[in-house]
Amino acid sequence: VETVLSSRTKTVVISPDRPFVIIGERINPTGRKKLGAEMAAGDFSRVKTDAVTQVEAGAHVLDVNAGVPGEDEPALLVAAVRAVMEVTDVPICLDSSVIAALEAALPVCPGKTLVNSVTGEDESLERVLPLIKKYNATVIGIANDETGISMDPEVRLAVARKIVHRAQDHGIPPEDVVIDPLCMTVGADHTAGRVLLETIKLIRRELGVNMSIGASNVSFGLPNRPLLNAALLPMAILAGLTAAITNPVEPEIRRAIRAADLLMGHDEYAARWITAYRKEKK
């Protein structure tokens, strides 16, 4: 299964047979008060810097979130996307659960955009999927529904299947659905990593669709976060994960992904490994 994303000039293909796809997570005012305040004031300089820095560090796609409490999210999202497109040319991942924001920003993005996200809840599916179809976009489907987040991989698989089927009902093919198998923190539940990895294996085997996680969640509340995130990614990639919303600016994370690509046989002659080493040594 190949999920194709595109910008005006670039195409990114998410597939188990290709190098892992990094979706840069930084352009998100959640937990970044300063960034949120600047965005609300119409200052997108930090957004632009974050866009360039992440692409230079290896992001193939940029997640753009403009959810600042009390602000006009549709207008902010459009402005943020325009700012990002001024300085980079990678496909965009529109990160919003506000339909009006997605409706406003989707026409601004050229090419094939990723929407983050829909859940398995009927209301979410029926609101988001028509937009995905209308704009020929792709969507991240989060494997939870009205009953919440299950710690049973089979239940998450069932929700993922529901999302894929419902998308098909709306005329969206399975390759345009990227499932998020739900990365929870191991700080709260020490089985969370195992449950995630089992869920990824199950979805890979049973549905065969591409998958992405918000990788940083795994270490929430724990020390040495980048190291834990950096260990999770190679494991998740082996299990069948094909993309992640993460921070490539963290050296541990981008190096772990590069290493995993090499160990999965996706880096002929170790050429990217060696090139990256030389570049970072400078």
Added chain:
Amino acid sequence: VETVLSSRTKTVVISPDRPFVIIGERINPTGRKKLGAEMAAGDFSRVKTDAVTQVEAGAHVLDVNAGVPGEDEPALLVAAVRAVMEVTDVPICLDSSVIAALEAALPVCPGKTLVNSVTGEDESLERVLPLIKKYNATVIGIANDETGISMDPEVRLAVARKIVHRAQDHGIPPEDVVIDPLCMTVGADHTAGRVLLETIKLIRRELGVNMSIGASNVSFGLPNRPLLNAALLPMAILAGLTAAITNPVEPEIRRAIRAADLLMGHDEYAARWITAYRKEKK
């Protein structure tokens, strides 16, 4: 399957249901001229330091190799083992292909010792397995035979099966055989990581025995070796690897293993992760 190793006072259990077992690789004069010269001169101070340092860094078992060209390996191995036992009390992994050296050192090790190694070659099996039985030891069985090292996981599985069966013929149960699925460098063949991981999954599923690799091999000839080794270990652990001969003194490596234990659900309340962080911060 539980492989039980022991020293005079300590027991180490290798099992997929338990934290990963680290076998410290440093006490090995191969490629360490200075160490070899000192050992040949009867100076085991560095051996002792390496023993203590590795155990402090998290080694559960210590590999001891005394192969110095032109020297009396049985005598050196016995002396090295005695030196290690003077300063630490973890189970020993006797690393030699010289039968006389194993024959001399096995009686010196109390408890249940790991022997590194036997191969799938008939000559090796018929020379080593009787010793394993005689001393009630355990053995690492390397998945290559007279035909060399195959890049086909099914062939490596067949060799592993031969070793396990031949051990049974000698009265050695499968839990006393730890298979080495063969970690080759991705610098020479970019499929080497994938082949290794496939082999581990196959052996886990088909034979269910414990497995150990010489993890550092994967990065031979490449830059940034510890980072590549550190990415391999979590992937291999997810695939089913239960031990590795590696260097816990490298921070990237011991942290990657700790992270993988946590992500596999083998670190309740993330207690070991947090404790190690606090200890290393000091």
